Every structure is written in C-alpha cells, then in structure tokens.
Amino acid sequence: MAGVGELLEGKRVCICAGSGGVGKTTSSAAIAAGMAARGKKVAVLTIDPARRLADSLGLPELGNEERQVDPKVFEDAGIDTQGGELWAMMLDAKATFDELVRRHAPDAETRDRILSNRIYQQLSNALAGSQEYMAMEKLFELHAEDRYDLLVLDTPPSRNALDFLEAPKRLMQFIEGRALQVFMKPTGLGMKVFGRGTSMMFSVLRRLTGVEVLEDLSEFFQAFSGMVGGFRERAKRVNELLANRETCFLVVCAPQGEPITEAVYFHRKLVEAKMPFGGVIVNKVHYESELPDHDPEQLRSELTTALNDEDLTQRVISNYENYRALAARDRKNIKRLTAEMRARLVIQVPYLDTDVHDLAGLMRINDYLFAAGARERTEIAAEA
C-alpha cells in the first residue's frame, strides 16, 4: 500500500474527518483533484471552501449544487485527466434541511407549518449535530443518484470530531423520542402512558418557561410527527452507507500533541463503530530527515566561514534548533499515532512554505498523499 490512490481504489465514498484547523478542507480538495487526475469522476463536498482555491479553480460562487471544475484548469496545469472530472459543492445545512422537509412532508400545509415554525428555524441552524447530519444527508443523496465514481466529504468542524457519526442517531432520537410522543398528545394518551406525574410536570414547566415556548415546541413536534417514518428509514440508510465496504474514512490531523491525541481517539471510535477506516493524514509535519543531526561546533564554524557574520550565524543556528525541536516533537507524536494504527496507512505531508491556493499547490500535496516516489514519507504501522 503506497498512498491514497491505492486506498481509494474501488471506493465510492471517502470521508475526511478530524478536528478543526488541521487542513481537512485542503486535504479533501487534494484527494478529489488527485483522483480526478486518475480518470475518476469525483465530487468534493465541502463546508467552507477556501476562497482563493475556489477562485483559482474557476468556482467563485459555490453553492448547495455541484459545479464542475473546467477541464481546461487541469490542461493548463499539464495534467491529462483521461476523462476524469472534478466537481465541487458547498454544503449548506439549512438548505439541505429545508429540502428534506419538503421531500418528507405529507402535505403542503405541514411543510409550511414546519418551515415557518420558530423552533424549526432555530433547530435547522443551531441544533447540535444538525449540520453534521445534513452533511451525511447530502452525501447519501448524491450517492443514491450514482452520478460520480467517488464522493469526497470534508466533514464539518465539530467540537467533537465524532459528532457526525452520531448525528443520524441523534436526530432520530430527537424526532422519534418520547418527548415527541408526549407533545403529540399532551393531554391524551401520552399522559396516561407516562402517569399522573406528567401533567404536574407540565404545569411546573409552564410556570418556568411560559406557555408560548411549550406551544411552539408542541406545534413543532406535531408537525414533524408525520415525517418520522421517512426520516427513520433515511437515517438507517445513511448509517448503512457509512459502514459500507465501498466507504473509506480518512482521519486528518496535525502533528501537535492535542490533534494527535484526538486522531488516536477518533481511530478507536471508528473501529469500535465498525466503520471502514482507511488511514491517517498528518499535515504540516517538520521532517527530521531534512533537519539532520549535526556537531554544533562544526555547524557554527562552517556557517561563520560561509557567511562571515557572527550575528547572522547565531540566528541561523537558533532557527535550526527551533525547527529540530519541532521535528523531534512531530516524530514522537507520529510514533505514538503509528503504534495505534495497526497496519494502517499514516501519511505525512510536510509543512509547506506557502499556502495552497491553486491546482498546482494541490498537486504538490498529492506528491505526498499519493506517495509517488515518497515512500519514506509513509509509515505503515506494524501489525500489533
């Protein structure tokens, strides 16, 4: 196994997961471009497209619909895609949720009641997990339409990188939960099922919250009740897609202690959840191989001779020591990560000197992701 190309061979879905600020969006774009360059028809679903990158790909106004990157962009970069295509879209949780309501609502009246309900309006934007769930939903929809060889999903930056795995389940619990049943029949059967305490509880709640909140909630839950069946079926199928053998999870992280700890945790959770885990991408690594060990006195004298400048020599040396300390940290952290991975791929992408903002930049990253001639950058963990 050499790189992402082999890993994604025959896969239909690639999910890039990880905490915020680790370069997930760039990795997703690079993977999608790399697979398109290998002749696949690929769509990348992103949360927040890097604007300069999107501009350079000719996609300044990305929305909730996929748009194709002009094949000429590849041609201009000297890449023959052999019929491969790159499409991109920006995930819009609110728009996706609205679409879903339109699809599942039994009639126009219910649809309008939900869309104009204030609780829904708050929910579709702010409910923990709703953005994550909607990403899954869009992924499922595109997969069902079967227009692409591969879908690459850049997951939302959750406080907890696992939120999206839980999202379908959580949404289901929410809409079919017992709270819903109570609200559907606040004075009837629900009360009887839950006993006399319930009506007293409601009277306490009314005093606490005011009648209006309860009414809005009640209306919201009632409007949603007709859609429970459709949602339940859908959430089940989304979960099946995630666990499918044609799906591949990649964990994206950075080499500092905290992101590595999160990646280790995330890997464990994916394995526990029986999700098809593919490997880890570590971005912004300081390679130790490029910062070789040295005799400090010898380096100082060589620099002094070459530069003839004591002060500059000192600054070059302290900069070098700083970099070496970071490289040592990265190696230590990646070793810890690799020990966890059980024969899975750990790909290290170096800390590049410049931001990636065009196709050429993505391809530079792909030299590492797809490991063409960079085998030493790729560690394969020993079977534990």
Added chain:
Amino acid sequence: MPDLLDKRLVIVTGKGGVGKSTVALAMGLAAAAEGRRTIVCEVSSQEHTSHVFNRAEVGFHEVEMAENLWAISIDPDQAMREYLLLQLKVRAMRDLLFKSKIFGYMAAATPGLRELVTIGKIWEVALPDRKVKKARKYDLVIVDAPATGHGVAFLQTPRTFANVARVGPIKAQAEALETFLVNHRKTGVAIVALPEEMPVNETASLEHTLTEDVGVSVDRVYMNALYPERFSKDEAERLEAVSSNGNGALRAACRAALSETRRAAAQREQLARLAELVTAPVRTLPFVFEPELGVGEIHELSEAID
C-alpha cells in the same frame, strides 16, 4: 469604553484550531497578574486549563489554578440542575422535574436549551451579586467559547429564546442574558486568528456577524502564532547562495532559515490583510517554538496579551 480586561466578561472565539483555549488562558494569566480575580470558563469539557496546570479535572467547580486565577468547566446538565434549584423554591417541584424522564427527554430535545443554560451559568458567575450562596465574586470572567459556527449560534441563543418565549420567566431570564451580552461596557469579545488565508477570511466575516447580527462588541483580534522575522531580504539572499553550495547540516540550516523567511513573509501578508479587513484593533502573539505549551510558555504569551 473600558479596556478589554477592565470589562466583566470577555468571550474568546475564532475558527477551530487557532489556539482559542491558549489565548483565553494567557488572557486569564495577564488579568490575574494585574491583581484581578479572574476565572476562565470552558464550555466544551476539554479541561484545557487543568491539563496545562497538570491538575485534576475541575468539572463543574470553581477551582483555583494560580494566584487570582480560577477555572470551571461548564457542563450543561449540571448548569440546568443548578438553574432549576435556584428557580424552584418548592422542593417537591424540583424533585418532580429531576425524577421525570420526560423532562429529561425534553430538556435534551429542545434546541438551544443546553446553550442557554450554559450562558446562564456564565452570567451567574459574572454577577457582582451571585445567585449561588456564598459563591466567590470575580472581577473578570473569560469564556473559552465554541468555534466560529457554533460560537455565533451559541451567543444568539438568548435572543432566540427571548423571541420565542413571549412571556414568562424564561423570557425574563433570556432577556437579562441578552442585555448583558450586548452591553458593550460590560461584555467584550476577542477573536483569535492565524496568519493563513482561510482563518483571516473567517475572522473578518465572524467580526461582521458578531457586530452586526449578534450585536456584541468585538474589542480585539489576536493574530496568533506569528513567526518572527529573523532574516532580512539581503540575508536571505546570502543564505540562498550558501545553501545551494553547501551540504549536510550547513545546507539544512540555511534551508530552514529560508523556509522560515518565506513563511514569515507570507504571514506578514496575511497580517496586513487582516488589519485591512477587520475594524477591531489587531494584536499579534508570537509563534512558540516549544514542542508543547505549558504554563511557562503561556505565561510568556500573557505578557503580549495587553
């Protein structure tokens, strides 16, 4: 208008991974060093502060970390419980709610309720006259807030509730929170950014949303982890020449210096863009060349906070 650290509540927010927790703690240390009784509130149970100080997790308790510095990790379930204890004076009523499974389901299902009680607790901690009996009074409360997307929704929660609940105690409560958050004399916001393109863009749009839509006062933007400019253009050219002729560590050291020069320059471009794009004053915090950030490093950062 009072200076940021002279306010009672400071909310630290920004894109994921920019170092919000570190900046919140550095700010806490800076305020504590000036003699302010300061507490750092975490809202996502990361226990960042207790980890940095190598202490047992603090949980839903106000624990002293250093002189004048306390920390608490606000758990919404516990905040909800405390709120009900304070609100419902009749014991039987409280027991009824706490024991009710349906109440549990509902509390979990109601959108935004967890955020509302979390902000409620932050507000309570910041009150000069605290509701919790015998509770400590603070001069400054610093919130390590959720990342951008969740952060905006988080801060908007009180208004949403105030709008939905037209009458009743929740409305009064939500309005009090809202009034406190948008009081520019009492509550300030600091956004943390990184010197890269996307974090800069996001910071600009976050400042706009927070100012225009949420109505809070964004008082400062921190450009975090800025590389030093160690080498001049002229020196870089000399290093370039040496690196192309040398080998081994000599070449590697020159290349590392050139690499840093390029990064530092690219970062200065982003710093200039940030200053152009945002209204609030921009402060810079240096990149810390240490493998991990401990108390010592954050102390150093705290000296550049104000």
